[in-house]
């Protein structure tokens with residue numbers, strides 16, 4: 001129980017910092033723990049739960065008058081943020097977890113996997129907000 005509480009406290013700190021420092025935060029509705037690069041965050045979310053974390057973000061957004069919303073996680077990893085090409089289509093292989101960086105076969109943009117996914121999530125969030 002002590003570990004659980006420590007991890008919940010940690011998620012409280014992370015969610016407060018995220019909301020306080022940004023006017024707008026978008027997150028995926030569901031995110032598996034092995035997609036999280038930050039080890040402490042991954043462990044805490046495995047324990048406490050992604051939904052609980054999203055709940056913290058939602059009520060803190062209200063508290064601090066920020067915008068927070070969740071988006072459908074479909075293709076956020078596989079789609080190129082520059083041109084929209086989706087890996088796994090047109091005869092290409094889907095990206096796997098080990099692919100930390102990749103180059104889009106269509107527009108040749110070079111991506112950090114997580115940064116590209118984050119940009120897709122933000123774009124989806126902005127579209128949903130409009």
Ligand SMILES: [Zn+2]
Pocket residue numbers: 080081082083084085104105106107108109
């Ligand atoms: Zn591309």
